[in-house]
Amino acid sequence: MPSIAQIKHLASLRMSKYRQKYGQFVVEGRKQMEEVFHSGWEIEGIWGTPAFAERFSPAYNFEWMTEEENKKCSGFDTPPGIMALVRMPKMKELDLLEPFVLALDGISDPGNMGTIIRLADWYGLKQILASEDCVDVYNAKCLSATMGSFLRVEVVYSKLHPAAAGRRVYGAFLDGTSVHGLKLESPSMLIIGSESHGIRPEAESLVTEKITIPGKGHAESLNAGIATAILLDNLLR
Amino acid sequence: MPSIAQIKHLASLRMSKYRQKYGQFVVEGRKQMEEVFHSGWEIEGIWGTPAFAERFSPAYNFEWMTEEENKKCSGFDTPPGIMALVRMPKMKELDLLEPFVLALDGISDPGNMGTIIRLADWYGLKQILASEDCVDVYNAKCLSATMGSFLRVEVVYSKLHPAAAGRRVYGAFLDGTSVHGLKLESPSMLIIGSESHGIRPEAESLVTEKITIPGKGHAESLNAGIATAILLDNLLR
Numbered sequence: 001m002p003s004i005a006q007i008k009h010l011a012s013l014r015m016s017k018y019r020q021k022y023g024q025f026v027v028e029g030r031k032q033m034e035e036v037f038h039s040g041w042e043i044e045g046i047w048g049t050p051a052f053a054e055r056f057s058p059a060y061n062f063e064w065m066t067e068e069e070n071k072k073c074s075g076f077d078t079p080p081g082i083m084a085l086v087r088m089p090k091m092k093e094l095d096l097l098e099p100f101v102l103a104l105d106g107i108s109d110p111g112n113m114g115t116i117i118r119l120a121d122w123y124g125l126k127q128i129l130a131s132e133d134c135v136d137v138y139n140a141k142c143l144s145a146t147m148g149s150f151l152r153v154e155v156v157y158s159k160l161h162p163a164a165a166g167r168r169v170y171g172a173f174l175d176g177t178s179v180h181g182l183k184l185e186s187p188s189m190l191i192i193g194s195e196s197h198g199i200r201p202e203a204e205s206l207v208t209e210k211i212t213i214p215g216k217g218h219a220e221s222l223n224a225g226i227a228t229a230i231l232l233d234n235l236l237r
Numbered sequence: 238m239p240s241i242a243q244i245k246h247l248a249s250l251r252m253s254k255y256r257q258k259y260g261q262f263v264v265e266g267r268k269q270m271e272e273v274f275h276s277g278w279e280i281e282g283i284w285g286t287p288a289f290a291e292r293f294s295p296a297y298n299f300e301w302m303t304e305e306e307n308k309k310c311s312g313f314d315t316p317p318g319i320m321a322l323v324r325m326p327k328m329k330e331l332d333l334l335e336p337f338v339l340a341l342d343g344i345s346d347p348g349n350m351g352t353i354i355r356l357a358d359w360y361g362l363k364q365i366l367a368s369e370d371c372v373d374v375y376n377a378k379c380l381s382a383t384m385g386s387f388l389r390v391e392v393v394y395s396k397l398h399p400a401a402a403g404r405r406v407y408g409a410f411l412d413g414t415s416v417h418g419l420k421l422e423s424p425s426m427l428i429i430g431s432e433s434h435g436i437r438p439e440a441e442s443l444v445t446e447k448i449t450i451p452g453k454g455h456a457e458s459l460n461a462g463i464a465t466a467i468l469l470d471n472l473l474r
Contacts, residue, residue, distance in 0.1 A: 124453030
């Protein structure tokens with residue numbers, strides 16, 4: 001059983017500032033747990049509830065935690081019943097030799113961020129460049145939406161402009177050249193903005209090619225995750 | 238102020254069976270509210286909290302509702318503070334003359350369902366065919382994810398096979414012909430399955446063309462909303 005201090009510590013890691021302070025984060029849920037267990041990342045503790053153990057009988061060892069304790073420190077309203085304390089890897093720098101960089105400007109929704117990380121993994125990208133005000137990857141909802149892809153795709157938080165130097169920079173707007181049939185030129189960067197604010201002026205000033213996803217109906221916009229999916233499918237084919 | 242009976246009634250509409258019974262549903266949130274207000278759909282009541290009114294001063298009239306009352310009948314953990322009671326339109330039949338039908342097999346996640354409705358709207362589809370066990374459109378989370386597109390795209394719940402007759406039927410699988418460069422033949426149907434179960438055997442038996450989204454990385458799959466986005470972008474361009 002976790003001590004009261006441990007519960008408090010795990011609960012504190014729901015906040016980005018404590019994750020940064022301690023260099024740790026919490027992984028929750030069966031699928032994520034299995035992926036992190038096989039990843040080689042440094043796991044400092046695993047706790048599971050009896051209900052979880054009964055339902056899934058996992059292959060890894062863990063300490064017991066009551067439902068109530070789980071609820072106290074989970075990042076979810078309905079906790080999945082299994083959680084691990086994981087050491088955060090050292091943040092690397094962006095690899096500027098990569099011919100293509102996916103860059104995010106002010107993505108604050110954790111679900112969208114997680115979806116984008118998963119998409120980057122699908123399309124074989126190893127890193128994502130994120131403006132410093134993007135949501136923290138180690139947020140519980142974001143981790144969950146990555147479906148384990150956070151283990152393979154590193155998000156580098158930094159200003160966008162240094163990486164734009166010498167690159168053709170594509171930006172997704174509601175008006176622009178259709179992405180259909182567009183030939184990606186190397187080295188390049190694709191900037192995705194949030195649905196509510198779009199690409200903000202500072203990032204827009206980096207854009208050399210405004211591109212768009214042609215639609216025929218009446219929906220006004222697409223969310224950042226969906227837009228990233230369609231753009232990457234077109235640009236990285 | 239709503240009466241206790243009204244609060245109970247609004248709360249009951251969180252469940253599909255009561256929505257069906259009364260032919261009503263609840264729309265919540267500022268963006269959805271504005272869209273439904275201008276849609277011509279029959280609105281039978283609007284309630285807003287003082288906090289909502291102070292922040293947004295909407296152009297439509299509404300009755301007051303306390304935060305506590307709002308919480309009691311909202312479909313969200315964090316209620317947006319504005320809700321309307323709306324009459325459900327009569328379900329029409331699927332228009333079999335349409336050259337392209339988007340069909341869903343067992344989509345149970347309301348967020349994915351809402352995303353797919355919004356995508357259908359983006360690509361100009363007027364209807365979606367959904368297997369009878371797909372999640373109900375009038376679920377609060379689903380409505381919210383449509384961002385108002387539920388007003389323009391009708392979901393017809395029915396067996397899939399009658400509409401498949403005489404059509405080329407594309408099905409999204411992890412293996413199959415790449416969707417890149419695929420030329421859509423008319424009349425046709427695209428079947429999307431859920432992420433956890435894929436296209437189930439009964440629906441699979443209708444498929445004449447297995448198609449796939451080519452990836453290069455290590456993510457095992459894509460969720461139903463993301464897959465629909467990429468497939469529609471390719472097939473309906």
